[in-house]
Amino acid sequence: MSIRITGMDVPHTAALPRVDVAPEIELGVDKGGLPAGRVSVRFDDVRMRELR
Amino acid sequence: MLREAPSTRRLSKVRWWAALVVGSAAVLLALACGERLPPDDAPPPDGGTSSDAQLGDGALVTDGGFCTPDDSTLFCTDFERAPVETGWTKPIVTGDGTIDLDDASFVSPTNAFLSSASTTTGIATLFRSAPVVPRSFELDFDFRMEPGSESIARFLTLRVADTAYVRLSSLMSDAAQTHGIYVKTSVAGVDSDSLATTLPPLVWAHCNITVRPTEDGGGAA
Numbered sequence: 116m117s118i119r120i121t122g123m124d125v126p127h128t129a130a131l132p133r134v135d136v137a138p139e140i141e142l143g144v145d146k147g148g149l150p151a152g153r154v155s156v157r158f159d160d161v162r163m164r165e166l167r
Numbered sequence: 168m169l170r171e172a173p174s175t176r177r178l179s180k181v182r183w184w185a186a187l188v189v190g191s192a193a194v195l196l197a198l199a200c201g202e203r204l205p206p207d208d209a210p211p212p213d214g215g216t217s218s219d220a221q222l223g224d225g226a227l228v229t230d231g232g233f234c235t236p237d238d239s240t241l242f243c244t245d246f247e248r249a250p251v252e253t254g255w256t257k258p259i260v261t262g263d264g265t266i267d268l269d270d271a272s273f274v275s276p277t278n279a280f281l282s283s284a285s286t287t288t289g290i291a292t293l294f295r296s297a298p299v300v301p302r303s304f305e306l307d308f309d310f311r312m313e314p315g316s317e318s319i320a321r322f323l324t325l326r327v328a329d330t331a332y333v334r335l336s337s338l339m340s341d342a343a344q345t346h347g348i349y350v351k352t353s354v355a356g357v358d359s360d361s362l363a364t365t366l367p368p369l370v371w372a373h374c375n376i377t378v379r380p381t382e383d384g385g386g387a388a
Contacts, residue, residue: 134303144291164307
C-alpha cells in the first residue's frame with residue numbers, strides 16, 4: 116500500500132500496510148499537549164471516496 | 168472578516184495553485200481549472216432538496232450541492248446543515264476549543280466549519296469513522312488558516328490502518344503569519360515528518376490524500 120498527498124508543494128508518499136480498519140478522520144484544531152497559542156482553521160467540502 | 172465573492176475566491180485559488188511547484192502536473196492542472204469549485208449558480212444536484220440518506224448513515228450531508236450522490240462516496244459534507252457536527256460520528260471539544268458553522272468565507276456556499284483553540288488542552292475536532300473497510304480510498308478537503316493563528320496545532324488525523332495514520336499540522340513561521348503545513352505519517356511506530364508547503368492566512372488550499380495498493384499505481388515511499 117502507499118499513501119500519496121497532493122495539493123502541497125512537496126507531494127508526500129509513504130509505504131503503508133493494507134487498509135485493515137475503517138478509515139477514521141479527525142478534522143479540526145487539536146492542541147493536545149502542544150504549546151499554548153491560538154490556532155484557527157476553516158474547512159469546507161470534505162469527501163471520502165472509495166477507489167475501485 | 169470580509170466575505171469573499173465567489174469569483175475572487177476562485178481567482179485567488181487559481182493563483183495559489185499556479186504558484187505551486189508540484190510534482191504531479193495532472194493534479195495541478197485539475198485544481199487550477201477550478202475543479203474543486205462548483206459553478207456559482209449551479210443548482211443542488213437533487214433540485215434543491217437535501218441529498219443525504221442516499222447511502223445511509225448520514226454518508227452525504229449537503230444542502231449546497233457539493234455532495235452529489237455517488238455510490239463510491241463513503242462520507243461527504245459541505246457544512247451546510249446545523250449543527251456543525253451533523254453527519255459526523257461525534258464532536259471532540261475540550262479546553263477552550265470551539266467548533267461552529269461560519270459564513271464569513273467558504274468554498275461551496277454558504278458555510279464552512281470553523282475550528283479554534285488556544286490552550287494546551289484545547290481540542291476542537293469532528294470525528295468520523297467510514298462505514299466500510301475499503302481496499303483503496305481518497306480523502307479530499309479544503310482548508311485555510313485564519314487570521315490570528317499564532318502557534319502550532321494538528322488539524323487533521325486520518326487513521327488508515329491499525330498501526331498507521333497520517334497527520335497534518337500547522338506552525339506559524341513568521342510575523343506575516345505564514346504557516347508551515349507539515350505532513351506526518353506513522354506506520355508501525357516509524358514516523359516521517361516533513362514540511363509540505365507554506366500557506367498565508369486567508370488562502371484556501373486543497374488537500375487530497377490517496378491511499379491505494381502500490382500495484383494500483385500508488386507508488387512507494
